[in-house]
Amino acid sequence: MTAEIREDPPPAPAAASSTGFPPELRRVIIVAMLGGLVVMLDSTIVNIALQTLSADLHASLTVVQWVVTGYMLAMGMVIPVSGWLARRLGARRVLAAATAAFTLASLACGLAQNTEQLVAFRVLQGLAGGLMTPVGQIIIVRAAGPRRLARVMALIGIPTIMAPVAGPTLGGLLLEHASWEWIFLVNVPIGAVAAWLALRMLPHDAQEEAGTLDVPGLVLVVAGSVGVTYGLAKVGERGDAALGAAWTAGGAVLLGLFVLRSLRVERPLLDVRLFRNPAFSAASLVTFGFGASIFGGMILLPIYFQVVRHESTVATGLLLVPQGLGALASIWASGRITERFGPGRTSLAGGVIAVVTTVPFLFISADVPYPLLDTGLVARGLGIGLSGMPAMTAAFNALGRAEIADATPQLNVVQRFGASVGTAIFAVVLQHGLDGAGGMASRQADAFGTAFAWVLGATVVAAVPTVLLIATERRRSARGSDQ
Template sequence: MTTSNTEAVAPRAQVLTREIITLAAVVVLGSIMTILDATIVNVALPTLGRDFHASITTIQWVSTVYLLAFASVIPLTGWASERIGTKPLWIASLAVFMAGSLLAGLSWSIGALIAFRVLQGLGGGMIMPLGQTILARAAGPQRMGRVMSIVGVPMLLAPIFGPVIGGAIVGNASWRWIFFINLPVGALALALAVRLLPSSPRRGGGRLDALGLVLLSGGVATFLYGLAEVGRAGTPTAAGPLGALLLGLALVVVFVVHALRAPNPLIDVRLFARRGFGAAAATNLVLGTALFGVALLLPLYFQLVRGLTPLETGLLLIPQGFGALCAIGVAGAMTDRFGARRVVPVGVLLALAGTVAYGGIGAHDPYWYLGGALFLVGAGLGATITPSMAAAFEGLSRREVPQATSALNVVQRIAGSLGTALLAVVLQRSITAEIPGLHGGLGQAAARVAADPARTQPALAHAFGATFWVALVFTAAALVPALMLPKRQRAARPPHGAPAPVADRHG
């Protein structure tokens, strides 16, 4: 009788209960806005640039600072949750994100919008990792795979629906509603969180690495500021931008030295010396720089050169998200079977094939051709990011996983910031070279196209093509770390029901 009861209870322990599904729904509801926001805003950038009379290198900060602020708070999640508690911190983070959304929608200048996007990013950065922590505690290790697959839904659907939602809002209402729409969704998530999220005990927590936070965040921000200023300066070697670039690099170097000596650094940089982790992080950085930059270029191309509406632009961007959705599951299964070293280079080659098509882009290329190329870019992204992250965790001990998760998330967001800033600078300089007197102003470019489309459209398309070639170089460079990923480690299969061993050796 006892054996029978045990057998009946054991399978139920692995079933997703109503309580866990409800918690997952609350976490997804709060998280989906922060992920959608990154894709929705890109479609609105041409409209924002015209309304605020901003240049390309200025308007890119609307995306860049969000990702940068997002990245800066991720390493603080573990420390802050122990001091404050996961539930109150999740609620506070969502409230800050909503406040940033409200203020961004009320922005009266491009400077105000950029400042409020920083507030949005600071609030949004902790929401997803805190939600994952809450679910991990509630679900336990036996149900983590299924629970995390639910949480991963926003990441898969955001690239598909984000551009369409953004295009529909901008095309039929004021751009301000791309921020205001977060408020009712956030209010519902807040109400549900207060009632349903479980409380966790507060702990003392270790000492915050405040110096590391200042050095890393300040260094990356200063470097990106210098990079953006290169787009405005008369020469790339102008003293101001060059000084900011060098200062930013110096601060990052000092951070690395500090992190190697500190007992509890903001990010454990020693992880990057591991072969698997270092190669995976480098792949994410280089490829992310290229593909996040491409996400900035495409809406600008479709709306400036082709004269499409924001909604039409959003619909044309669907193939990238669909490609990622199609590839990610297959890539995960292939990685389990053959290892990341065989899968990730194939993903890079797919992204490379898609980007090549945009390197030779013209003013009248058929949309089916551009959509097919974009599908390949998305498939490459789906077949690269997740398998490389899986390889990063292969040789780590359990105690190293939280630091590794923070480090990889920071790398991905920095890659996004770097990609948008870099390709914005290249595009603005390419446009100035192709069309003398046009200095990157989006409203000015739209006016030129309307006045003289026969001359301006091909020149602008050529400028975009030259910028896509820079993205192509970064995509190709991702092959180097991809080929350095470790081979699949074959291990004996654990007995049925036993937990898989976690390696505690270098990758």
């Protein structure tokens, strides 16, 4: 969630619904969230089509996965400049332009003739989508004001919650009754309406002093992130290990230079000094790990259901619903649980649940009963939903109000980078296993178990730092009681 929190004056009295939101605010929420929902759906709807794309475009999974990785990576790259563009050009204009660009890129994806074109257009789609979500959130939070912020922030999370539930199911229906092109073309009418509504219904906002964009920092972080992600994907390909290692090392060097530069300039693209705060560093590691675990892990099960169990795309989409429902239920309850036990303890509990419930997937077989599999998915969704948002809450609690505007895009970037890295690594591990399976269902299932071992590693990476969140909360509480 990326938003600039400002102390706006209380809005003029207006007729409100039972939720307490006046009509003007409801319109802003609906319009801004419409674009956000489409963007998040496109983060998950393609997962179910990877096997179809691999067959139709005559490409391996390690190549086709860039349809997902490129999109996620591109989104993460523009998030740092979203706030700067909103101040420089006005949030309403940026949202409308980004929505129009996303719509055109979706059309181009639907018309793509090969994998290279599709990946390129998906990158353009991701660049536009990476602006739509944070800028839409800026508009919503500004319209809400401080008094309604808590309830509005809960609504902002709905697209993220609904995407894992609706994305695979919608993708399956489109693949079953139309073709893979329609998982992109379906965005065109929705995006056109969203862009028109943004211009007609969102409040006009004045341009602000944005300062000079940190272009060198942007180039370093983009090139470094692409280098690391591309390198990790190449490391596992036969004959490309040395090239992949070189790309990974080069990307790591560029990211290191970005950090060093950001520590020296007055107004860096991302304020890496925030990582000196232990709570923020821990929350960032939690966010990175769960970004890999959630989005990267989501490419595995759709392929499992289609390759090993020979399910249709519609059935595959429906079989993926339980994990989303589990996450939805836990996120719904996480606010109250966090208020009672604290964000650190809540995040730790969710992390432990996510780790424990990922372990059974290491032993996934070709004939595991679906009720047992669905139970595991619901339980894993509960853990994931219970850990992510409380971790971000703990980070914000440890920061000053002036640091929130820098912290929110950084956490979003970390999550997207984790998702990109996870997707690249898990796809390579899975492809290696499937290549050696010889078409035998039992050995194919073993390949998925191996890939889930890497998912488990990412989940552990996310769960361990939650202990530090508890420690920082205790120290802050002790300082407060001494005053």
